[in-house]
Amino acid sequence: MKAYRFSAVVEKDHDGYFAFCPEIQGCYSQGATHEEALQNLKDAIRLHVEDRIQAGEEIPQPESISLTSLEVAV
Numbered sequence: 580m581k582a583y584r585f586s587a588v589v590e591k592d593h594d595g596y597f598a599f600c601p602e603i604q605g606c607y608s609q610g611a612t613h614e615e616a617l618q619n620l621k622d623a624i625r626l627h628v629e630d631r632i633q634a635g636e637e638i639p640q641p642e643s644i645s646l647t648s649l650e651v652a653v
Contacts, residue, residue, distance in 0.1 A: 585624055586644045589616055602639045603627055 589598045596616035599607035600623075608623050610616030628638055 583628060583638055583640065586641060586646075587617060587620055588646075589613055600624055602641055
C-alpha cells in the first residue's frame, strides 16, 4: 500500500464545514464538524485515487503548496 499526500482546504459556513482537495478537480465533501469534513474528504480522495490506479492513470502530487488570504476592497 502506497501513501499519497494531498492538500485539503476546509471552510466553515452556517451549515457546517466544506472541504476540498485542490489537486483533484471536483473532489470535495462536507461535514457537521471540521474533523468529519476532513474524514469525509479523505474517503473521497481515497476512492478517487483507487479509481485512477485501476484505470492506469497518474496520481497528481503537488510540487509545492502555498496558501494565503487576500483582502479585496470593493
